[in-house]
Amino acid sequence: MRRNSPIYEFLLSDILLVSASKGVVTARLPVKLCHLNSKGTLHGTVSACLTDWAGGLAIATHGREKTGVSTDIHTTFLSTAKEGDVLEIEGRTDKVGGTLAFTSVEIRKVGEDGASGVVAMGSHTKYVKQ
Secondary structure (H helix, E strand, C coil): CCCCCHHHHHHCCCCEEEEEECCEEEEEEECCHHHECCCCEECHHHHHHHHHHHHHHHHHCCCCCCCCEEEEEEEEECCCCECCCEEEEEEEEEEECCCEEEEEEEEEEECCCCCEEEEEEEEEEEECCC
């Protein structure tokens, strides 16, 4: 995976791409100290960054080398995670058109028993006209 953004290198250097197929990507990220807020839980900017990253990667699965620029991004925070937890991130394309692409992202905390709980949900719109 080519890294071309310093913020991704800082926050997502340990991310592992689990699978990718047309329109869907899945990755895992262990939560580390650099991901935490002053309360010791997952900082909201990490979830927003994951929404941006996974949405762009999902667009790339449509054979696009350039994944466009963000026009709108939303992240809804439903729960949290702490250091040592593992996040599973799933990015999906809802529609990839000639001008705009729309994606949805779900961030889940994966338990030791394999069960998961939703930490955040995101949507991301990108201008993709080349």
